[in-house]
Amino acid sequence: MGLPQINIEFLGRATSAIARSARGIVALVLKDDTPNAKSQEIKSIDDLKPADWTVRNLAYIKQVLKGTPSKVIIEVVPTETVDYLEVLNRLSFKKFNYLTIPDITTPQTSDVVTWIKEKRKAKKTFKAVLSNVKADSEGIINFTTAGIKVGEETYTSAEYAPRIAGILAGLDFTRSSTYFVLDEVESIVEHADPDGAIDAGELILINDGEKIKIGRGVNSLVTTTTTKTEDFKSIRIIEVVDMISDDVRSVFEDEYVGKVNNIYDNQVLFITSLNAYFKELSTDEVLDKEADNIAEINVDAQRLAWEKIGTDTSTWEDQVVKETSFKRNVFLKGNVKIVDSMEDLDFNIFM
Structure with a gap:
């Protein structure tokens, strides 16, 4: 007669855990007023139509895809967007692992942090990669490295956050993001106290003298309790x-x-x-x-x-x-x- 249906369902999920963990989904919110730019889902670079995007936004999408997530959910908002509450409401009904908004301003991040915390309390396992935000939450990755030089471009932490989100979504359970090497990065503004930054809940890049890599795969949580160790x-x-x-x-x-x-x-x-x-x-x-x-x-x-x-x-x-x-x-x-x-x-x- 075989195993009961529930056992089969659970066992199937267990045996596919490693594969599923390497195929996470990134939600990428972009500001774009060009006529062809629209909210959509893409799975690979083959799905991209470069003419539909500004050079800046095309680069953001490619950053995410470089990490090989299973899918990128692109949500387009007007360039004059004051807050992201409307797009966050749309995302409430979609399934994703990591949210990233490269053009978000520091004041606007507070709404995103609050939204992520509320959704996680409601058992939605959303996470976000933001920059320079002390969220003190396991659902927020606070990326803080600046001056990230890639070829002729130099990125701020916010502008490079899509790359980090793509990496985190594309890694499986056989390894962590700690010491993940970023071959394309030539130099960074190094943190004066990398240990202190990590202890403060910051995801940073480090230069070991030969390679630029992620220092330690930590989120922004700093306050531990008996239930959140x-x-x-x-x-x-x-x-x-x-x-x-x-x-x-x-x-x-x-x-x-x-x-x-x-x-x-x-x-x-x-x-x-x-x-x-x-x-x-x-x-x-x-x-x-x-x-x-x-x-x-x-x-x-x-x-x-x-x-x-x-x-x-x-x-x-x-x-x-x-x-x-x-x-x-x-x-x-x-x-x-x-x-x-x-x-x-x-x-x-x-x-």
Whole structure:
């Protein structure tokens, strides 16, 4: 009879995780008043019509494509755009991984930061690559390197943000963006204190004397909590967190909501599928195979739900709580250990 449909769905997503992570989507917002410039989606440079774009905007699109994302969603706004709220509203209903707006001004970035934070609270796994904005958020990459010389052109951090967004969307889980080499860059304005900049949540480029490369793949998060630990500063870690969240939510909505009765046995089936998914992710070293990557019923949350409506659960054993489902709610919790890439070496040689 084979595996249940839910298991198949989860296993398929797990085995394709590496491939999917390398094919992210970039949303690129461009100011353009030329007659042929229009919002569109392109997948490769073959889809580009150079005559439709200004030289500046054509360069931005090519920057993104150089990182080999699966798709670029181009949204066009008038050159006199005061704020980006209308285009952000359009993007709310599209699927993408990284947003970038190269011509945005510093005052306008606050709206984008607020929008990203609100969408992430609403379980939309959007992220944005902006420049010189202290957002303190895992969803905002604060790119701050200036004076980026490429051939005859010198880019500001905002103007080079599309290139960074393309790189982040095109990398898979087998590596992070740390020390990613930018062969086309000849020189940069080097940061006086690169360690301090990184600690302050800045994504920067560094010059190692031979190559220009990304210093460390960090987002703008600087304030950690018990739920947002140091790990949440890593762009790669957040990519995995977002992928797992999207996968679990998608399968639950597609295969369970409105289709499956909320009883303990059905919850166990879903949990079994989740754990099979985690096991497959550990096989590909997305999760640590030596760790206990498990999902289970959140007994405390389910007990509290019953208590809130006046039910005395003081005599209920944990197993009784598990077997007593609560209305339409499924209370689960999970524990996973996400694998990050090797980035730091502490090697002492004694003689």
